[in-house]
Amino acid sequence: MGSEDLKKRVGQNIKRLRMNAGIKSQAELANLCGWKSQSRVGNYEAGTRAVSAIDAEILAKVLGVSPAEILYGNSSDTNGSVNTPKKRTTRESNAEWHAGFDLWDGDTPLRDDEVALPFYREVELAAGHGSTFVQENGGCKLRFAKSTLKKSNVEAQYAACVTVSGNSMQPVLRHGTTVGVDTSKKNIVDGEMYAIDHDGMLRVKMLYRMPGGGIRIKSYNNDEYPDEFIQPERLNEIKIIGWVFWWSVLNVWNN
Template sequence: MDEQIRHMRERGERLRQAAQSVGITTHAAKAAGVPYTTLRDYMNGGEMKLTSLAALARVCGVSLDWIAYGTGSTPDTPPDRTGQPAIRGGSQVVIPWIDSQDEGLRIGRNWLDTTISRDSAGLRLVSVSGDAMTPTLRDGDLALIDTGARQIKGGAIYALDVGDGIMIRRLEKRLGGGIRALSDHDRYPPQDLTQSEADELIVLGEVVWAGGPPRA
């Protein structure tokens, strides 16, 4: 049994390496039509479904034999925007969930540096819930939050701690003081906060990236 577990973990690590070669592991899941939670379970050594694994292998440019047994060529490292190859070894950054669930998301450092010009130490991951920020953000999207950017600037989107959960809204300062919280979905009216209410608002950070599955 221990030997079987070891093999499953090794397969999960090879799959992780292949998925990271795409840049960010959610990209691999999205392109393969596999839920990110499924890919995460596979990478953590969970039992793999052949059809899902085959789709992931195809997207990542590796063979099923390589994932299963480590035979054949390792995944290619994608070039960055300057045409230079990404660095392997210490080239991954783990972005923790903002509520500390699971192990976080492993992201290629090269992709992160060329896509998001923020200090990775302050980045946190949150799952978007609800349709209030549609079409900009959709239910189930993954969003990266810069916890070092809590100073409100007009029109930016922020994650807010509302006690029983996390709310994501676009915030604007009001001329007379206070803050206006806006939803991108026109079904939700703006919410105006007085200066005293704004002072008590817990801003977790600015949303700097978000992504999810393909939309129809």
């Protein structure tokens, strides 16, 4: 399936799920997602714009489905048709229990289905105003399942893990969050997160292309960190390190 056909299929999925959820208009769905304009939903449903992973998660939460159903559809619905609207339910299961943990340390051999990515713990990719402090942490590695990388179309040789600091990307990326970066993907897809070198500051931000060739830098915590606009003549200030394909954060029990 080509990229244009895929966008159209995803658009059909969104429209079908919106109708199933009893959301009658694109404007209502946009409002529930926290988006200012109806046009984003309109473009998605028309198949003229690719849905970012972040937006797929937002849509899935509002519509009460998984991001996979947004992007790939329900296997029982193969014709992409719009079903009869259903009333939204208030009770749902959004988790699956997987009992137990496999414990391992630096001496534990990798399994056949694992790879070890370099983990630069002390490279601070600041989610606030940025940081120039760069120091490797003695060969530390983070284990990944090969299937995890395959799902995101990431090759191990181009991937690395780092930690994020600051609060500008909250609530999605809290201070101390670990992110995986694919250094082979540097082309901007609107709304995706990237690790960037911004005039010597290492940062994790959402990027958008602007008319005329500029770049808009956006934080989730938009109240404290307003959008930044890089005009075309200043693009030499920005170096895209890579696309953020994965993140994980550890909660700490404070009781």
